[in-house]
Amino acid sequence: MASVSSKSFESLTADNLDPRLTKPPSGQRVVTDGFDVLNFIDFKWDVVSTAELGGHFLVLPKTCQPFGVLHGGITAFLAENLASMGAQVNSNWARVAGLDLNVNHLLSASIGETVYVRATPLRVGKRVQVWDVKFSKPVQSGSLATTTEMATTAVARLTVLVGLPGVEKAKDGNEKLLAIAKSMNMVLPPDEITQLASKL
Numbered sequence: 001m002a003s004v005s006s007k008s009f010e011s012l013t014a015d016n017l018d019p020r021l022t023k024p025p026s027g028q029r030v031v032t033d034g035f036d037v038l039n040f041i042d043f044k045w046d047v048v049s050t051a052e053l054g055g056h057f058l059v060l061p062k063t064c065q066p067f068g069v070l071h072g073g074i075t076a077f078l079a080e081n082l083a084s085m086g087a088q089v090n091s092n093w094a095r096v097a098g099l100d101l102n103v104n105h106l107l108s109a110s111i112g113e114t115v116y117v118r119a120t121p122l123r124v125g126k127r128v129q130v131w132d133v134k135f136s137k138p139v140q141s142g143s144l145a146t147t148t149e150m151a152t153t154a155v156a157r158l159t160v161l162v163g164l165p166g167v168e169k170a171k172d173g174n175e176k177l178l179a180i181a182k183s184m185n186m187v188l189p190p191d192e193i194t195q196l197a198s199k200l
Contacts, residue, residue, distance in 0.1 A: 035176050037077060046116075048181040048188065053086045054118040059109050069108040070115065070153075075135060076103050079156035082119035083131035085177055087160040090124045092189055093174050095164040099128075103156040113137050115153060122157070129160045 041063050045055040057063070065071040080098050087096045109115045116136050123130040135154040141147045181188045 035173065038081065041074060043078075045180050045184065047118075048089075048177065048184060048186050050086075050090050050189065052118060052120050053082045053089075054116065055082075056114055056116045059111050059113050059115060061111060064111060068111050070110075072103065072105055075105065075154050075156070076101060078117050078135075079103055079119070079133040079154075080158055082117060083133055083156075083158035084160060085173075086119050086121060086131055087124075087129045087162060088174065089177070089188055090121060090129065091162045093167065094162050095167040096129075096160045096162050097164055098158055099161050100159040101156065102158075103154060105154045107137075107151055107153045109135075109137050109153050116150070125162070127162055129162055131158045131160065132156070133158065 041057050042060070043055050043057045047054045059070050061068075063070055063074045080101050084096050084098060088094065114137060117133065118136075119131050119133045121129060122132050133156040134152060135156075136150040136152050138148045139151040141149050178188060
């Protein structure tokens with residue numbers, strides 16, 4: 001087996017890689033931000049605020065692993081995505097990056113079940129934020145299964161670093177989140193990027 005030195009990778013760019021590795025198949029498009037994946041899984045927003053971000057989605061075959069239950073990667077994606085968006089909202093739209101994500105799966109969610117996701121801040125600091133994310137689904141309970149309760153399917157915690165350079169790259173995502181909040185009649189902190197652009 002031939003050895004590969006780390007120097008071999010220094011010259012790799014999208015221009016000299018096999019196009020099958022860098023371009024989507026014909027008829028498919030490149031995922032550009034977290035909203036593309038949220039749209040792919042048909043995620044519906046319920047709340048967007050500084051205190052909570054949340055929504056729900058129906059478990060479909062496209063979000064499942066081979067055994068017909070929600071794939072853990074979807075859970076991890078949603079946890080990091082919603083908590084990161086919440087961190088941006090709470091840091092006046094600063095650029096953020098996840099430092100540590102921990103997900104515990106407690107109960108499966110099968111095809112056809114609705115899963116609710118809620119991200120809430122545990123600590124909002126200037127440089128570090130910690131967010132809890134809870135996943136739940138309605139279940140029937142009682143002797144005649146006449147009562148519906150919410151059962152926790154997973155819990156996650158994300159630690160986020162706040163205030164990284166390059167905030168202008170997040171402009172499109174920030175504008176999308178502001179539009180979602182506005183459509184729900186929710187008020188978010190002013191978008192610094194929009195404010196700066198209006199002053200130019």
